[in-house]
Structure formats: C-alpha cells, structure tokens
Amino acid sequence: MFKKLSKPKKIILDNIEFSIHYTVRKNMKRMLLRVQNRGEIKISLPKQLFLNVNGFILEHKSWILEQHLLVVMPFDRGSSFYFKAQRYTVQHHNAPLSLIDENIFLHPKRAKKQSDEFYKKEAKAYLPQRVEQLKEEMDLEFNGLRFYCSTRKWGSCNSKRVITLSPYMMKLNDEMIDYIIVHELAHLKHLNHSKEFYAFVEDFVPEYRRIQKEINLLSSAF
Numbered sequence: 001m002f003k004k005l006s007k008p009k010k011i012i013l014d015n016i017e018f019s020i021h022y023t024v025r026k027n028m029k030r031m032l033l034r035v036q037n038r039g040e041i042k043i044s045l046p047k048q049l050f051l052n053v054n055g056f057i058l059e060h061k062s063w064i065l066e067q068h069l070l071v072v073m074p075f076d077r078g079s080s081f082y083f084k085a086q087r088y089t090v091q092h093h094n095a096p097l098s099l100i101d102e103n104i105f106l107h108p109k110r111a112k113k114q115s116d117e118f119y120k121k122e123a124k125a126y127l128p129q130r131v132e133q134l135k136e137e138m139d140l141e142f143n144g145l146r147f148y149c150s151t152r153k154w155g156s157c158n159s160k161r162v163i164t165l166s167p168y169m170m171k172l173n174d175e176m177i178d179y180i181i182v183h184e185l186a187h188l189k190h191l192n193h194s195k196e197f198y199a200f201v202e203d204f205v206p207e208y209r210r211i212q213k214e215i216n217l218l219s220s221a222f
C-alpha cells in the first residue's frame with residue numbers, strides 16, 4: 001500500500017495564518033519559497049521533499065514574515081493600477097475615483113468597487129465600436145456582446161454566438177485589446193483552438209504570437 005505524502009495546506013506563524021500553494025518541478029534539487037501575496041506561501045519543490053515542508057517553512061519563518069509585510073496588496077496605497085497599459089500608483093482619498101497624472105485616487109473602503117466601475121465604464125465606451133469594426137473586417141455576425149469582470153479570462157464566445165469580454169481588458173493597450181477581440185470573434189467560425197482557428201486569427205492579427213506574449217508579460221504585473 002502506498003501512503004499518500006502529506007502536503008500541509010495551512011500553517012500558522014506568529015498568529016498569522018498562511019495558505020500554502022505547491023508547484024512540483026521534476027528537475028529541482030531543493031525547495032524554493034516565495035511570498036507573493038499576503039498570507040500566501042508558494043513552494044516549488046521536487047516530489048520526494050513533500051514530507052519536509054513544515055520544517056522547511058519553520059526554518060524560514062522570520063524571512064516569510066518579513067516578506068509578508070512587504071507585499072503590497074491590490075488597492076493598497078502605493079500599489080499598481082493599470083489602464084491602457086499605463087501604470088498608475090494607487091493613492092487614497094475619501095471621494096470618487098480620479099486619475100491625476102500618474103496617480104489614481106481611490107476610496108480605501110470602496111476601491112475595488114470604484115475600480116470595477118471604472119473599467120466597466122471605459123470598456124462600454126470603447127469596446128462595442130471596436131468589436132463592430134473588427135466584425136465587419138472579418139465578415140462575421142454574432143448575436144450579442146456582454147461584459148463580465150473576470151480575472152480568469154479576457155473573453156469568451158459561446159455556441160449561441162454571444163461574445164463576452166472582460167472589462168479588465170482596458171488594462172491592456174489597443175493592439176492587445178484588438179487581438180483579444182479578433183480571437184473571440186474568430187471563435188464564431190471555429191469553436192476551438194485548432195490550426196484553422198489560428199490561421200484565421202493570423203489573417204487579421206499577423207503578429208498575434210508576439211502580442212500574446214506581451215499580454216502574458218504585462219498581465220503578470222496585475
């Protein structure tokens with residue numbers, strides 16, 4: 001019988017609860033630790049070291065607690081806010097959202113709501129006409145355009161020919177936005193990611209591979 005190795009999901013250090021997330025890498029010789037978000041420990045490790053996780057974390061306890069305090073959370077003062085691929089620094093004030101030079105002023109208690117409303121407003125002002133233009137160029141028809149704030153995907157297209165776009169696309173630049181729209185529109189013709197699908201995308205966005213890489217790179221900062 002094989003005993004399943006235990007991977008702790010949580011650990012408490014100095015009264016702070018940390019969740020633990022794992023990535024297994026075959027060719028690694030030792031464990032690597034990161035604290036990317038407050039209260040979140042990320043561990044990359046080779047399989048055979050699962051058993052030592054607790055000890056490893058305790059050994060690095062003071063470093064982890066230091067990192068935890070250094071991590072800036074979204075909407076904290078000094079954190080980043082992206083709009084049209086420009087970085088703005090979050091500042092706090094008790095008033096509606098405003099963009100001034102390289103700063104964005106948000107209400108500390110309503111920051112997330114203010115920010116979502118901002119992206120939705122910008123998305124509704126910019127995307128419908130752009131989708132319309134690209135649809136004409138691609139000679140396609142669809143049944144509806146919806147907006148849904150998703151952090152998981154930029155857009156989707158269902159079999160009822162309804163396109164959904166995430167207002168968070170407004171964090172990207174125009175070229176990236178166009179590629180995402182073309183990608184979703186192309187699903188009206190191919191509801192998959194086949195060679196034919198990408199060949200069709202390429203007809204309208206020849207450099208889609210480069211743009212995709214740039215989107216991945218930029219969005220790793222979000």
Ligand SMILES: [Zn+2]
Pocket residue numbers: 183187192193
């Ligand atoms: Zn797709």
